[in-house]
Amino acid sequence: MSDTLTKAPPQAPTRPWAKIIGTAVLLVVLVLLPVLVGSHVAYLKLAQYVLIGAVGGIGLTLIVGQAGQLSLAHPFFLLLGAVSYAVLAGDPAETPDLVSLHWPPMLAVIGAVIICGLVGLAFAPVAGRVRGIYLGVASLSLVFLGLWLGQSLGILTGGTGSGRPPPTFSLFGFPFSNTTPAPTIAGVAIQKQQRLWYLFLAFAVLAYVLARGAVRGRIGRAWRAVRDNEAAAAAMGVSVARIKAGAFTISSAYAGLAGVMTALWLDLVKPDENEFTGNYSLTVSIAFLAIVIIGGLGSVPGAVVGAMVVYGLQQFFLLGANEFGWFAGAQFGGLSAVILAAFIYGLAVVLVVLFEPGGAAAIGRRLAASLSRKEQR
Amino acid sequence: MDTFIQLVVNGLGKGAVYALLALGFVVVFKATEVVNFAVGSLVLFGGYLVYVLRDVIGWYGAAAVGIVGAALVGLFIERLCAAARGADQNSLALLTIGVDVIITEEIVRRVGAAIPFIGDPFDARPILIGNVAIFRTQAIALVVGLVLITAFFLAFRYTDWGVAMRAQAENREAAALMGIRSSRVTATAWLIAGALAGVAVLFMATQDFSGAGLGRGTHAIALIAFPAAIIGGLDSTAGAVVGGIIVGLTESLSAQYISFDFSKSAVFLVMLVVLVVRPSGLFGTKELSRV
Amino acid sequence: MIRGRSKAIAAGALALVLAACGSTADTGAGATGAGGIKTDKGVTDTTISLGIMGDTSGVFKNLGAAINAGNQLWVDDVNAKGGICNRQLKLEVVDHGYKADTAKTLYPQLEPKVLGIVQLLGSPVLAALKQNLIDDNMTAAPASWSSQILNNPNIMMIGTTYDLEIVNGMAYLQQQGLIKDGDTVGHIYIDGEYGGNGLLGSKYYAGVHKLNVKEAKITSTDNDLTNIVTGFKGDGVKAIVLTTTPGQSASALAANQALALNVPVLGNNPTFDPALLKTPAAGALGNLYVAASSAPFSSETPKAAEIAAAYKAKYPGSPLNGGVDVGYVEGLVWQSVLTKACENKDLSRAGVQTALKSLNSVKTDDLVAELDYSSPGSPPTRGVYIAKVDAKAEGGLTEVAPLFTAPDVAGYKAPFQK
Numbered sequence A: 001m002s003d004t005l006t007k008a009p010p011q012a013p014t015r016p017w018a019k020i021i022g023t024a025v026l027l028v029v030l031v032l033l034p035v036l037v038g039s040h041v042a043y044l045k046l047a048q049y050v051l052i053g054a055v056g057g058i059g060l061t062l063i064v065g066q067a068g069q070l071s072l073a074h075p076f077f078l079l080l081g082a083v084s085y086a087v088l089a090g091d092p093a094e095t096p097d098l099v100s101l102h103w104p105p106m107l108a109v110i111g112a113v114i115i116c117g118l119v120g121l122a123f124a125p126v127a128g129r130v131r132g133i134y135l136g137v138a139s140l141s142l143v144f145l146g147l148w149l150g151q152s153l154g155i156l157t158g159g160t161g162s163g164r165p166p167p168t169f170s171l172f173g174f175p176f177s178n179t180t181p182a183p184t185i186a187g188v189a190i191q192k193q194q195r196l197w198y199l200f201l202a203f204a205v206l207a208y209v210l211a212r213g214a215v216r217g218r219i220g221r222a223w224r225a226v227r228d229n230e231a232a233a234a235a236m237g238v239s240v241a242r243i244k245a246g247a248f249t250i251s252s253a254y255a256g257l258a259g260v261m262t263a264l265w266l267d268l269v270k271p272d273e274n275e276f277t278g279n280y281s282l283t284v285s286i287a288f289l290a291i292v293i294i295g296g297l298g299s300v301p302g303a304v305v306g307a308m309v310v311y312g313l314q315q316f317f318l319l320g321a322n323e324f325g326w327f328a329g330a331q332f333g334g335l336s337a338v339i340l341a342a343f344i345y346g347l348a349v350v351l352v353v354l355f356e357p358g359g360a361a362a363i364g365r366r367l368a369a370s371l372s373r374k375e376q377r
Numbered sequence B: 001m002d003t004f005i006q007l008v009v010n011g012l013g014k015g016a017v018y019a020l021l022a023l024g025f026v027v028v029f030k031a032t033e034v035v036n037f038a039v040g041s042l043v044l045f046g047g048y049l050v051y052v053l054r055d056v057i058g059w060y061g062a063a064a065v066g067i068v069g070a071a072l073v074g075l076f077i078e079r080l081c082a083a084a085r086g087a088d089q090n091s092l093a094l095l096t097i098g099v100d101v102i103i104t105e106e107i108v109r110r111v112g113a114a115i116p117f118i119g120d121p122f123d124a125r126p127i128l129i130g131n132v133a134i135f136r137t138q139a140i141a142l143v144v145g146l147v148l149i150t151a152f153f154l155a156f157r158y159t160d161w162g163v164a165m166r167a168q169a170e171n172r173e174a175a176a177l178m179g180i181r182s183s184r185v186t187a188t189a190w191l192i193a194g195a196l197a198g199v200a201v202l203f204m205a206t207q208d209f210s211g212a213g214l215g216r217g218t219h220a221i222a223l224i225a226f227p228a229a230i231i232g233g234l235d236s237t238a239g240a241v242v243g244g245i246i247v248g249l250t251e252s253l254s255a256q257y258i259s260f261d262f263s264k265s266a267v268f269l270v271m272l273v274v275l276v277v278r279p280s281g282l283f284g285t286k287e288l289s290r291v
Numbered sequence C: 001m002i003r004g005r006s007k008a009i010a011a012g013a014l015a016l017v018l019a020a021c022g023s024t025a026d027t028g029a030g031a032t033g034a035g036g037i038k039t040d041k042g043v044t045d046t047t048i049s050l051g052i053m054g055d056t057s058g059v060f061k062n063l064g065a066a067i068n069a070g071n072q073l074w075v076d077d078v079n080a081k082g083g084i085c086n087r088q089l090k091l092e093v094v095d096h097g098y099k100a101d102t103a104k105t106l107y108p109q110l111e112p113k114v115l116g117i118v119q120l121l122g123s124p125v126l127a128a129l130k131q132n133l134i135d136d137n138m139t140a141a142p143a144s145w146s147s148q149i150l151n152n153p154n155i156m157m158i159g160t161t162y163d164l165e166i167v168n169g170m171a172y173l174q175q176q177g178l179i180k181d182g183d184t185v186g187h188i189y190i191d192g193e194y195g196g197n198g199l200l201g202s203k204y205y206a207g208v209h210k211l212n213v214k215e216a217k218i219t220s221t222d223n224d225l226t227n228i229v230t231g232f233k234g235d236g237v238k239a240i241v242l243t244t245t246p247g248q249s250a251s252a253l254a255a256n257q258a259l260a261l262n263v264p265v266l267g268n269n270p271t272f273d274p275a276l277l278k279t280p281a282a283g284a285l286g287n288l289y290v291a292a293s294s295a296p297f298s299s300e301t302p303k304a305a306e307i308a309a310a311y312k313a314k315y316p317g318s319p320l321n322g323g324v325d326v327g328y329v330e331g332l333v334w335q336s337v338l339t340k341a342c343e344n345k346d347l348s349r350a351g352v353q354t355a356l357k358s359l360n361s362v363k364t365d366d367l368v369a370e371l372d373y374s375s376p377g378s379p380p381t382r383g384v385y386i387a388k389v390d391a392k393a394e395g396g397l398t399e400v401a402p403l404f405t406a407p408d409v410a411g412y413k414a415p416f417q418k
Helices: A017-037 A041-066 A074-089 A105-129 A132-152 A192-216 A218-228 A230-235 A240-266 A282-295 A300-324 A328-332 A337-355 A359-376 B002-032 B039-083 B089-111 B136-158 B160-170 B172-177 B182-204 B216-232 B237-257 B260-277 C002-019 C061-080 C100-113 C123-136 C147-151 C162-175 C193-209 C226-235 C246-258 C274-278 C280-287 C302-314 C323-343 C349-358 C407-411
Strands: A183-185 B127-129 B132-134 C021-023 C031-033 C037-039 C047-054 C088-095 C116-120 C140-142 C184-190 C212-218 C239-243 C265-268 C288-292 C384-389 C397-404
Touching: A017 A041, A017 A183, A017 A192, A017 A359, A041 A074, A041 A192, A041 A218, A041 A240, A041 A282, A041 A300, A041 C100, A074 A105, A074 A132, A074 A240, A074 A282, A105 A132, A105 A240, A105 B260, A132 A282, A132 B089, A132 B216, A132 B260, A192 A218, A192 A240, A192 A300, A218 A230, A218 A240, A230 A240, A240 C100, A282 A300, A282 A337, A282 A359, A282 B089, A300 A337, A300 A359, A300 C100, A337 B039, A337 B089, B002 B039, B002 B132, B002 B136, B002 B160, B002 B182, B002 B216, B002 B237, B002 C226, B039 B089, B039 B182, B039 B216, B089 B216, B132 B136, B136 B160, B136 B182, B136 B237, B160 B172, B160 B182, B172 B182, B182 B216, B216 B237, B216 B260, B237 B260, B237 C226, B260 C212, B260 C226, C047 C061, C047 C100, C061 C088, C061 C116, C061 C302, C061 C323, C088 C100, C100 C123, C116 C123, C116 C323, C123 C140, C123 C193, C140 C323, C147 C162, C147 C193, C162 C193, C162 C239, C162 C265, C162 C288, C162 C384, C162 C397, C162 C407, C184 C193, C184 C226, C184 C246, C193 C212, C193 C239, C193 C407, C212 C226, C226 C246, C239 C246, C246 C265, C246 C274, C246 C280, C274 C280, C280 C288, C280 C384, C288 C397, C302 C323, C323 C349
Parallel strands: C047 C088, C047 C116, C116 C140, C184 C212, C184 C239, C239 C265, C265 C288
Antiparallel strands: A183 C021, B127 B132, C031 C037, C288 C384, C384 C397
């Protein structure tokens, strides 16, 4: 696994101008996105969706890429995160038949993330016993477990029929829903979707920064040591069991946050009706793996790129189909937006493994290297 | 008591088909240490060929073409894996996932609104013995399975190819030094996995077995072969058979005596328990790490 | 240094943003259009636009295509007679493939263009859009008949709900002497809004008639129900009730025959698809009774026959199933609502709501039983069409009891009924 994965980040950057300006422009665009999008709120929903994929993808790339533990259990933790948020922040007045603890929403988000981390920790001993691909398949069983628990624990989840509404997020009394009057930025009303965008952006930036810090720090080095050669790592004094446990905890915490974001995005917490279609299904397992491979195993910025490809393309095609009439032949067995998007990311996975196992991250590094070489001439 | 017997009959019948699929996994894993996540698409491809050709060249002809076709897709995937130089086992497994996504989507799209059942000669004609119904598809699957599995055991033990496979599984470098062409062994392993999938689909896309024709459901059933292979041990052919039967019986008995919706989780939970107790499966060889 | 620069630029961006901040004045979105009629979205002086959020590429594409066609046939008929409120009708069609995520992304594109939604297919889609419908005061006619959704004021239920379909069906079976008080029946249901709602009906009927219901919960992708029917046989059931998908129904019916159980099987509208008649289970379908709120495709009710003929003429080769009647009924209900709203001189979204709640007897030329919308939370009607599978009938079903309303339905209290 070591050749194809992200190596430790390089130490001395050459000339940082391109990077600074690029980052700055990106930040400005992200912060001003609601203004740029204007009344085409659908594209804002798309961007929010990509951020969900990014947060989940970062969590998965940490455990699969950096720590070398194959996990297919992400959807289970997404479900757990969404349900935990709904249970912790729920208002008993609105949902009298369901368990609702009416915590303040921000606390509920933190609580949901912690719960997911703890459950991930509980699964970690399995990773101690079971290795490699066996671990991947073992983690699949969590997805099925999630399906069954979601159906059976209706008093927590609301059942697969109508689920339960996620409590409206609010911070210090500022609700993330439609209000009149609403604040505006450059004339664009900042209502629910715009507010959710900023919330998701904050979550995503936090997730990104923390992950980069972990990768560059001691934790990252310990993970990579365990990934590359467990026996050697143990010989060097790394507590392998503790590192694996830590990796599971962190990745499930990330998945839990992505789950909370899913609940807020969908305006619904509802366990799936079956194991293949739905927000917490095997299809999502595979989508996250695709995000991680396409982005480059272990690369945090790569996970964001992967999320754009896997989560973003499909929604983008759908919007295009609606607005511009793409894929008009789909009704009669032709190519529809969903199918084309699936083809693209399946193909991307194959191409990445075949030709650039380091994924988008490796491609990015090569571009950056060739650019800086050009500057130096 | 009748119910129990009927459930056991149901379980054994389906178990035979799971064993066939699991055998395909094991053959590939023994030769290459790669887990084939694309088994669902091999099944769908073979089935699709049968569906499209059976009105043209008759069912038996179409079935033969389907088996060969699935085998060739297996070979294609093997060539892709060979082309991915320097990729480790996990990356190759992920490669098979990518291929699986593409093939599955395309076939499901082509099948479209139809519900193609392809078990024509033997589907939906059960044999009633006393109070117990034996589904013809299942019975034939059992017989075919037994024949194929026995053929495999004999081949592994007595043919050159079998020896080469076992040698490569044991120690790839030593086998290469002894003149065994690794690429040939790998290619035949994938061909066989594809062919087995092509045989299995003839029983899977039937009213008796799955109640559904060729479609996403068939792909889903192939997924159940995972726990079957894992329970037995990914590098044990005997394990594949045992695993398949365990999975079939767990499915049918837990559906009745616990609850139907639990039966799917039951299969995976049994797998989890087996893995925790014996991390390499019931009959798999333990992984030793070299320092 | 690098970090500092990035931070500075980010701060600059935020400053820009803050400088551009303001607040919305409370502008009303309404306007007054031709004829002195109040309008907001989706209505111009010459057109009224209605939306479809349907499934023409996912698991329900056969049904979805037929319902879309039914909607369109209705629009054509209305426009030919001069439209409503001197305006022509127009449809905006969206396909979500039965995926809640897709629907959620596409809804914001549709919403500004339409007055209301004439067809919303899919319970997961409806669940995901529930808040959106309330936020935008958008009224929608769902192609979903669960009484669990009647607590949503923006829903226009266009027929009998699943629970009542089952109550009526079981009453019919008992009337035909196929089951009697004290029998055991099995009910296979998909966990969720559809299947679970049907279960409420069978449990209610069982309570009244002292039947013993054996429940079997499945997911929407389980396809082999042999083990369940095996269990039912051991329990000695005298009938099987299904609230499942067509493929699953076929599996249960095939097992029913293969295991020599051969009891009558009751399903409702979504349990049957004429495509099943071309599968190996075709021989086992004779035991199935379908109790549905709308007429089967081959119904001899005059309006149904007229629609069937128009459908075959305009969409030759398209799947023949009851969806086209569903689509037409959705349209007819909207027609009553829009006509009333026009009388009230209010074609805004709020006006649609007011008009809807004032209607207590909407007639649909007997395509469904008469509808009453004046008690939100209560199913608007309680009658069904009972049909049996018939390979020779178009659409695979022949009706045996049109507009059947059992006495027991009056006593059933739906979950949100006041």
